[in-house]
Amino acid sequence: xxxxxxxxxxxxxxxxxxxxxxxxxxxxxxxxxxxxxxxxxxxxxxxxxxxxxxxxxxxxxxxxxxxxxxxxxxxxxxxxxxxxx
Amino acid sequence: xxxxxxxxxxxxxxxxxxxxxxxxxxxxxxxxxxxxxxxxxxxxxxxxxxxxxxxxxxxxxxxxxxxxxxxxxxxxxxxxxxxxxxxxxxxxxxxxxxxxxxxxxxxxxxxxxxxxxxxxxxxxxxxxxxxxxxxxxxxxxxxxxxxxxxxxxxxxxxxxxxxxxxxxxxxxxxxxxxxxxxxxxxxxxxxxxxxxxxxxxxxxxxxxxxxxxxxxxxxxxxxxxxxxxxxxxxxxxxxxxxxxxxxxxxxxxxxxxxxxxxxxxxxxxxxxxxxxxxxxxxxxxxxxxxxxxxxxxxxxxxxxxxxxxxxxxxxxxxxxxxxxxxxxxxxxxxxxxxxxxxxxxxxxxxxxxxxxxxxxxxxxxxxxxxxxxxxxxxxxxxxxxxxxxxxxxxxxxxxxxxxxxxxxxxxxxxxxxxxxxxxxxxxxxxxxxxxxxxxxxxxxxxxxxxxxxxxxxxxxxxxxxxxxxxxxxxxxxxxxxxxxxxxxxxxxxxxxxxxxxxxxxxxxxxxxxxxxxxxxxxxxxxxxxxxxxxxxxxxxxxxxxxxxxxxxxxxxxxxxxxxxxxxxxxxxxxxxxxxxxxxxxxxxxxxxxxxxxxxxxxxxxxxxxxxxxxxxxxxxxxxxxxxxxxxxxxxxxxxxxxxx
Ligand SMILES: Nc1nc2c(ncn2[C@@H]2O[C@H](COP(=O)(O)OP(=O)(O)OP(=O)(O)O)[C@@H](O)[C@H]2O)c(=O)[nH]1
Ligand SMILES: [Mg+2]
Numbered sequence: 001x002x003x004x005x006x007x008x009x010x011x012x013x014x015x016x017x018x019x020x021x022x023x024x025x026x027x028x029x030x031x032x033x034x035x036x037x038x039x040x041x042x043x044x045x046x047x048x049x050x051x052x053x054x055x056x057x058x059x060x061x062x063x064x065x066x067x068x069x070x071x072x073x074x075x076x077x078x079x080x081x082x083x084x085x
Numbered sequence: 086x087x088x089x090x091x092x093x094x095x096x097x098x099x100x101x102x103x104x105x106x107x108x109x110x111x112x113x114x115x116x117x118x119x120x121x122x123x124x125x126x127x128x129x130x131x132x133x134x135x136x137x138x139x140x141x142x143x144x145x146x147x148x149x150x151x152x153x154x155x156x157x158x159x160x161x162x163x164x165x166x167x168x169x170x171x172x173x174x175x176x177x178x179x180x181x182x183x184x185x186x187x188x189x190x191x192x193x194x195x196x197x198x199x200x201x202x203x204x205x206x207x208x209x210x211x212x213x214x215x216x217x218x219x220x221x222x223x224x225x226x227x228x229x230x231x232x233x234x235x236x237x238x239x240x241x242x243x244x245x246x247x248x249x250x251x252x253x254x255x256x257x258x259x260x261x262x263x264x265x266x267x268x269x270x271x272x273x274x275x276x277x278x279x280x281x282x283x284x285x286x287x288x289x290x291x292x293x294x295x296x297x298x299x300x301x302x303x304x305x306x307x308x309x310x311x312x313x314x315x316x317x318x319x320x321x322x323x324x325x326x327x328x329x330x331x332x333x334x335x336x337x338x339x340x341x342x343x344x345x346x347x348x349x350x351x352x353x354x355x356x357x358x359x360x361x362x363x364x365x366x367x368x369x370x371x372x373x374x375x376x377x378x379x380x381x382x383x384x385x386x387x388x389x390x391x392x393x394x395x396x397x398x399x400x401x402x403x404x405x406x407x408x409x410x411x412x413x414x415x416x417x418x419x420x421x422x423x424x425x426x427x428x429x430x431x432x433x434x435x436x437x438x439x440x441x442x443x444x445x446x447x448x449x450x451x452x453x454x455x456x457x458x459x460x461x462x463x464x465x466x467x468x469x470x471x472x473x474x475x476x477x478x479x480x481x482x483x484x485x486x487x488x489x490x491x492x493x494x495x496x497x498x499x500x501x502x503x504x505x506x507x508x509x510x511x512x513x514x515x516x517x518x519x520x521x522x523x524x525x526x527x528x529x530x531x532x533x534x535x536x537x538x539x540x541x542x543x544x545x546x547x548x549x550x551x552x553x554x555x556x557x558x559x560x561x562x563x564x565x566x567x568x569x570x571x572x573x574x575x576x577x578x579x580x581x582x583x584x585x586x587x588x589x590x591x592x593x594x595x596x597x598x599x600x601x602x603x604x605x606x607x608x609x610x611x612x613x614x615x616x617x618x619x620x621x622x623x624x625x626x627x628x629x630x631x632x633x634x635x636x637x638x639x640x641x642x643x644x645x646x647x648x649x650x651x652x653x654x655x656x657x658x659x660x661x662x663x664x665x666x667x668x669x670x671x672x673x674x675x676x677x678x679x680x681x682x683x684x685x686x687x688x689x690x691x692x693x694x695x696x697x698x699x700x701x702x703x704x705x706x707x708x709x710x711x712x713x714x715x716x717x718x719x720x721x722x723x724x725x726x727x728x729x
Contacts (some may be wrong), residue, residue: 050374055478068570
C-alpha cells in the first residue's frame with residue numbers, strides 16, 4: 001500500500017502518512033496551511049468520532065492535532081509511508 | 086495613534102498561545118482565558134504603570150497568519166494595521182514552535198519593533214523539546230524572552246526588555262529574504278509601489294499582502310488611487326504562479342514554511358520516546374471514539390449534579406436569615422413608601438445572595454475548570470456529527486457550552502465561525518440554552534420542590550428543544566456549511582490559581598452589573614404594587630398567563646421584569662404572590678411550577694442577550710430571536726400544561 005495515492009478518509013489509522021496534495025478550494029488550503037498542515041508533511045490519523053463525525057489528525061513533526069470533517073478528509077490526498085523512518 | 090508618552094504595546098500570536106494569560110499577568114485579570122483556540126474575539130485595553138511610565142497594552146484575538154479567515158482574526162489584524170503600535174509582542178506556544186514561527190516570520194516582514202515571548206516553556210519541556218533561546222534570538226535578530234504565563238515566570242524580564250525596546254534598544258527586525266526568483270518578483274512589485282503609499286508599514290510588506298491576501302483594505306485604496314498598479318499586481322501574481330505551478334498565496338506560504346522549518350531545526354532538539362503523561366492518558370479516554378460519548382454524558386450529568394449538590398444546601402442555609410429579615414420588615418410600622426422601598430431592596434439583595442449565588446458560584450467553577458482543561462474543543466469533536474443534523478457543525482459546540490454560563494459571551498464567541506450563516510443560526514439557538522440564571526431558576530424551583538431528577542429531565546428537555554428548533558431553522562437556511570477544521574489544543578490540567586481568578590473576575594462583573602439590575606427591578610416591582618399599577622399589567626397579560634398557561638394572574642408582571650434579568654422572574658414570583666419561598670408549593674401545583682419555569686426560561690432572550698445579538702449579528706436577527714422565543718415558549722409551556 002505504501003506510495004499509493006489515497007484520500008485521507010481511506011487511510012489506515014496509526015501509521016505515518018505523507019500529505020501529497022490538498023484538492024479543495026482556496027479557503028480550505030489556506031486554513032489547513034495556517035494550522036500547520038502542508039504538502040509534504042508527515043501526519044497520522046488518530047481517531048474517528050462516531051456517527052460519521054470528524055477525523056482527528058496529528059502532524060507528526062509539529063504535534064498539532066486538528067479535527068477535520070469527513071468532507072475535508074475527502075480532499076486531503078496522502079500516501080502511506082513505510083514504518084522504518 | 087501611538088503617542089510617545091504612552092507607548093502602545095500589542096500582543097499578537099496564534100490562537101491559544103497564552104496572550105490573554107500574559108496580558109492578565111501584567112494588568113490583573115481582565116481578559117477571558119481558556120484552553121481553546123479562539124477564546125478572545127475582541128480586543129482588551131489596559132494601561133499599566135511600569136518602570137516609571139505608563140504604557141498601554143492591548144490583547145488581541147489569536148490569528149494563525151496575517152491573512153485573516155474569520156471575523157475574530159479580521160478584528161486582530163485591523164487593529165494591528167490601522168493603529169501601528171510602538172512595539173509588538175509576539176506570543177509563541179513553545180510546544181508548537183515549528184508552526185508558530187511561520188507567524189513570527191510574517192511579523193518580521195512588517196519590520197516593526199518586535200519582541201518574542203517564548204511562552205509555555207514548561208509544556209515544551211514536558212514534550213521533550215529543548216529550545217536554544219539565544220540562538221533563536223540571534224537568528225531572528227530580535228529579543229526572545231522565555232515565559233510561563235500562568236505561573237508568572239519571565240514576566241518581569243519581558244516587561245523590562247519591552248521598556249528597553251521602547252527607549253533605547255533597536256528591536257526593529259529585518260525582513261528575511263526568500264528564494265531568488267520569488268524574492269525578485271516581490272522586490273520588483275515593491276519598487277513600483279509609490280513611496281508615499283503606506284498602506285501597511287513598508288513597501289515590500291504591502292507588495293506581499295497585495296499578492297497573497299484575498300481582499301484587504303489596501304486593495305480598496307489601491308483601486309481608488311492607482312488602478313494601473315492593480316494590473317501590475319495581477320501580472321506579478323501570474324508570473325509567480327507560472328514559475329511554481331501553485332496559487333500565489335501558497336508559494337509565499339511555502340517560502341515561510343521552509344524558513345520556519347530551517348529555523349526550528351537549528352534551534353530546537355526533540356527527544357522522542359518520552360513517557361506518556363497523565364494528560365495524554367485522560368485525553369485518550371475523553372477523545373475515544375466509543376468511550377468519549379459516555380464520558381460526555383457523565384461530565385454533563387456530573388456538572389449538573391455538582392451544582393445542585395453544592396447549591397442546594399447553601400441555598401437552604403442562606404435563606405434562613407433572609408426570610409427572618411423579610412418577616413421583620415413587614416412587621417415595622419414604617420410609612421408605606423419606605424416600607425415598599427425596603428421590601429424591594431431586601432428582596433433584591435437577599436434573592437441574589439440566597440437564591441442565585443448558591444448555584445451561580447459552583448457553575449462558574451465547573452465551567453472554568455472545563456474551559457481550562459480544554460474540553461470545549463473536545464466536545465466539538467465528539468458532537469460534530471450531531472450538529473450536522475441541525476445544519477451546523479462542531480465549531481458551534483463551544484459557543485453552546487459557553488451559553489450555559491451566560492448567553493452574552495456565547496454569542497460573542499460565534500465570531501470564530503467563518504460563515505455568516507452559521508453565526509446567524511448559532512446565535513438564534515443560543516438563547517434557548519439554559520444560562521446560569523435559568524439554571525438557578527430550574528434548580529431553585531424544579532429541583533428544590535420536585536427533586537433533582539425532575540430538574541435533570543428538565544435540563545435535557547431544554548436541549549431537545551434546542552435541537553428541534555435548530556432542525557426547524559435549518560430548513561429555511563439550506564446553504565451547506567463548510568466542513569469542520571478545528572485545532573484540538575493539548576489537554577492542560579487547570580491550575581487552581583487561574584480557575585480562582587477567573588471565577589472572581591466573573592463574580593465581580595455579576596456584582597457590578599447584574600445584581601444592581603436585580604435590586605432595582607425588585608424595588609421597581611414594590612413601587613408598582615404600592616401604586617397598584619401591577620394590576621393593569623397583569624390584567625393585560627391575563628389571556629396568556631391564565632388562558633394559555635393556566636397560571637395565577639399575578640405572575641404576569643414577573644415576565645415583564647424577566648426581560649431585564651431572568652433571575653428577576655423567580656424572585657418576583659415570590660414578591661408578586663406575596664408568599665415566602667418555602668410556601669411556594671402550597672400556592673402552585675406541580676404542573677404550574679413546571680409550566681412557569683419552562684415559560685420563563687424560554688420565552689425571551691434577556692435584555693443583554695437581545696442587545697448583543699443586535700450588535701453582533703443584526704437587528705433582524707435580534708427581533709427574530711424574540712419572536713422565535715415567544716412562540717416556542719408559548720407552544721412548549723402549553724404542551725407541558727396538558728401533559729403534566
Ligand atoms: N502550561 C502552561 N499553560 C499556559 C501557559 N500560558 C497560558 N497557559 C494556558 O493556556 C491556555 C490558553 O491561554 P490564553 O491566554 O487564553 O491564550 P490566548 O493566546 O489568549 O488564546 P486566544 O484568545 O484563543 O487566541 C489557558 O488555559 C492558559 O491557562 C504557560 O506558560 N504554560
Ligand atoms: Mg486570548
